[in-house]
Amino acid sequence: MQLSERKIKIMQAIIRNYLETGEPVGSRTISKYTDLNLSSATIRNEMSDLEEMGYILQPHTSAGRIPSDKGYRLYVDTMMEEKDKELEELKEMMLEREDKMDHLLKQVAKLLAVNTNYATMISAPTIHTNKLKFIQLSRVDVNQLLAVVVVEGNVIKNNIIPVSEKLDDETLLKLNILLNTNLNGLALEEINLSMITAMKQQAGIHSAIVADVIDAIAESIRADEDLEIYTSGANNIFKYPELADQQKASEIINTFEEKQMLTELVQDTLADENNTGIQVYIGNETPIQTMKDCSVVTATYELGEGMRGTIGIIGPKRMDYDKVVGTLKTITHQLDELYKKKT
Amino acid sequence: MQLSERKIKIMQAIIRNYLETGEPVGSRTISKYTDLNLSSATIRNEMSDLEEMGYILQPHTSAGRIPSDKGYRLYVDTMMEEKDKELEELKEMMLEREDKMDHLLKQVAKLLAVNTNYATMISAPTIHTNKLKFIQLSRVDVNQLLAVVVVEGNVIKNNIIPVSEKLDDETLLKLNILLNTNLNGLALEEINLSMITAMKQQAGIHSAIVADVIDAIAESIRADEDLEIYTSGANNIFKYPELADQQKASEIINTFEEKQMLTELVQDTLADENNTGIQVYIGNETPIQTMKDCSVVTATYELGEGMRGTIGIIGPKRMDYDKVVGTLKTITHQLDELYKKKT
DNA sequence: TGTTAGCACTCGATTGATTAGAGTGCTAAC
DNA sequence: GTTAGCACTCTAATCAATCGAGTGCTAACA
Structure with missing residues (x-):
């Protein structure tokens, strides 16, 4: 028919x-x-x-x-007929000087939750495609080095490295120069074995340290691949009777608290290359089992090249898709603008 | 009678x-x-x-x-007759090398939640009484300095400082030495105006930078006074019918998610100087209105001197006080041990 | 051929009445 | 001071009756 x-x-x-x-x-x-x-x-x-x-x-x-x-x-x-949702507060809030990325993301999540009356999540942008901008080793203690790694976009990672051998200032300086000259401007994937070997050779007797440092760098960056996710408005689900019964509510709340499961959603969203940036999962379409009674709308936002994160809105199947899609479009656009302005 | x-x-x-x-x-x-x-x-x-x-x-x-x-x-x-709760997993988990404080705390929260079947929270230790251990300024970009501050206990803070004037390597080195020699070993409260003035004089034409850096240090440390709180097991409240109705559950979940309100609890716990470390709030005794139908048991843990945080367990009034108090005592003790072992 | 009015039917939700059971308060006896 | 006994109270569970929204089907209409 x-x-x-x-x-x-x-x-x-x-x-x-x-x-x-x-x-x-x-x-x-x-x-x-x-x-x-x-x-x-x-x-x-x-x-x-x-x-x-x-x-x-x-x-x-x-x-x-x-x-x-x-x-x-x-x-x-x-x-669908997209309603374009005005997000007046958004601009103000975003323009509040927020140099701390995590604060900003938390705010966005909250803002969205308040604005839509659904539960929201936002993942911090993944940075693994990004370039190393700065590396610094410092001696913090007799047997501890501090490795600070700055990646493009001013994302900063710290790592304490325990060392057995004593290092004098001069050696430390040399190591710093060695690391920076060799690794600066490279993406993590571009650091290959031959480079590491070369650096070890140059480091001479301190080659062990170089290995440690590289490890630490890799780890400190990879540490975020169990990626940072911020959520807000989980209690909004109580506004929809079809989700508010104990069983379902408990599951959803748990998913939100554990966050672990949300990463799947993020992966799934980011994986879909050929999308316009917005995806809608209805009921069973969602990659997260516990949310089969919900609908999930996700958007990919992009900060510069290579830094992409996900925003998700989770609500009942009878979610106001028009509004949500509109809102997400606005938000991702704003994030983009914000980034351009900052750099 | x-x-x-x-x-x-x-x-x-x-x-x-x-x-x-x-x-x-x-x-x-x-x-x-x-x-x-x-x-x-x-x-x-x-x-x-x-x-x-x-x-x-x-x-x-x-x-x-x-x-x-x-x-x-x-x-x-x-x-009450304290049951001493064996926390077998605890030791293992804690001993997993966890240099990242926040990971450790998250794990503790989760462990407690799973173990007690109540909701839990844990606040990161406040560090303002602690001593500066290491300061480092680095040039990350033409117009951006990175200030890394390490406080006793290896809590690391980063801050990007925008600068207008150009600094050569030598000046940067001098500034670093100046900062470290002057501030090392001091607690934040001990940094007073006369010291700052003295340092500015020594810095000569770069006094503006010194001021900026001090500000940044102060800010980066104070930033955490809207203190970090980790929660877990919020969905456990659904296990107790007296808390599981929509209205109450929604409020409690919200409190847990916003965390803002939990700071009151932390303040309240830390404020009480003359306690044995464990406090019990029953029903209306709690400082958080939304939890008037719950009981809250809090414990203060101490990492070394001056670094104190709070662990809280939130459950129904008919909570198993004996077990909870026992468990909290064990945990705080373990945290203490852990710290000693690490330093 | 598509549209509509009419009507019987279905089924969840609401209401009210009844009942069973747990627990109390009180009194009188031990 | 303790206990047995009994009337009383109140909740929760059960059941029947009823209501009403909404459907499917049929027959009539344009």
Whole structure:
């Protein structure tokens, strides 16, 4: 069966109405709601077709219809009219001088949560494609070195390295020069074995230290590959009865707290290369099992080249997709702007 | 009226039983439960007294009794028999080399949550009484300096300082020496104006930078006074029906997520100088309004001198106080040990 | 041929009444 | 001072009755 123009209009009406009320919507409601001027009986026939086609379903025999995952999918793919959401506060908040990346991200997460009434998450941008900008070894203690690594974008990593041998200032200086001249401007992937070997040779008797340092650098950068995720508004899920029962709520809250599972979502979003930047997971489409009763909308944001992170909004399936997509577009755009301005 | 020996025993029995079951406990239960060999009627009389004295209350006329806040307080103050909780995993986990303080704290929070089945929080130790161990300025970019500050206990702070004037390597070295010789070993409070003035003089034409750096140091350390708090197991509250209804759960979850409000708890705990290290807040005693239906047990842990943080366990009023207190004692002790071993 | 009015039917949700059971308070007896 | 006994209270569970929203189907209409 084909989806006639009229069926589409009815689907749209059903979904719109259901998004608002959260109640199954009946034929009579649609009959009045739309400008189609059809009686409830006609609508019933059409709805019966739509149900057969899998776009809507009945919770029980004598209830109205609610959209199925397939129905939502249809809506998101073809029927959405993006509302552009003004985020007045956003600019102000972002422009507050926030040199600390993590603070900024936390704020964005919170802002989004307050603004949308859904739960939100944001992952710190992954930096592994980025270039080393500065390396410094310092002696902090008799047997401890401090390695500071700055990556493009001013992301700073520290690592304490225990050393057994004593190093005098001069050696330290040499090592610093050695490291910086050799590694500066390189991306992590570009550091290969032959380079390391070469550096070890140059370091002479201190080759052990060089190895340690390289390890530390690698580790301190990789440390973030169990990546930093900030969340906010988890308690918003209590606003939607269909998610608020103990079982589900507990699972979702847990997912949010553990964050571990959210990384999958991030990976999945970042992995999809050929996307416009926004992805919508409806119900079972989500990579996170515990969220199969939710919908998740994710966006990829980009800070300069190579630094990409993910913003996600998690809500009920009857989420206001139009608004959420609009908001996410605005936010990612703003983040982009912000970065350009800073550099 | 006085609390007779027998009344105390009955109170104890009531609380113990209620902690286990969460159900109001009746006279007949007590009559069998205790070794007093009294009939339910006698117990009833005693319970009637206890109710009049405010230690227990009846949810409704024909229900058993439950402890009031005052009753719990009595229990905690005088009737508890600490069970020493073996935390086998704890040692292993702690001994995993965890140089990253924040990772360690997160793990402790999680471990506690899993172990107790309550929600937990842990605040990073405040460091403002601690001594500067190492300061380093480096040029990261033409117009950006990186200030790295290491405080005793190997807490590392970074700060990017924008500079207008150009600095050559030699000047930078001089500044580093100046800063380190002057500030090393000092606590933040000990840095006073005259010292700063003296340093500025020595810095000559670069006095502006010195001021900036000092500011940055102060700020980078103070930055943490909106203190870092890690939480875990928030979803455990769903295990206790008396906390699991939407309204309460939502509030508690929110408190946990925002963390802002938890700082009050931390402040309150740390403020109490003359305590043994463990505090119990029952119901309304808690400084956090949203937790008035919970009990909160907090402990102060100390890493060396001056670095103190707070661990908190949040659960229903019928929390297993004995176990929780025992566990907290173990944990704080372990943290102490760990620190000693590391330094 | 598509649309509509009408009607019987279904099924969840609400309401009210009844019952069972746990626990108390009180009194009288031990 | 303790206990047995009994009336009383209140909650929770159960069940039936009812309501109403919404459907599916049929027959009539344009």
